[in-house]
Amino acid sequence: MPVPKRKRSRARRDSRFANKGVEVKAITECSNCKTPLSTHSACKNCGFYKGKKIMETKIDRAIKRGNERQSKVAKAQQREKSMSAAQASEQSESKE
DSSP states (O other), X not given: OXXXXXXXXXXHHHXXXXXXTOOOOOEEEOTTTOOEEETTOOOTTTOEEXXXXXXXXXXXXXXXXXXXXXXXXXXXXXXXXXXXXXXXXXXXXXXX
16 A cells, blocks of 8 residues: 655645635725726825725825926016016115
8 A cells, every 4th residue: 555755844835725715805896987996995196085085196296396396486487577676776876
């Protein structure tokens, strides 16, 4: 009668059952942008969950950052205009 030559290790024995509990996850689509995502989670693309915007996305942050930069540039330009106007008026007063 055939007999195993060596004892089968715990790792080899247990690896047979390693994938026993793995199941296929259900995939749904975002109600707002229709991108695929796992159930009961917020969409990473648009930030919506159950039809409501609940988180700020990367795109939203980029837009906000761009608006802040534009406002800083506009303020700097206004300061430069006011400074140049003040200097021009000082120079005209000093010449007279």
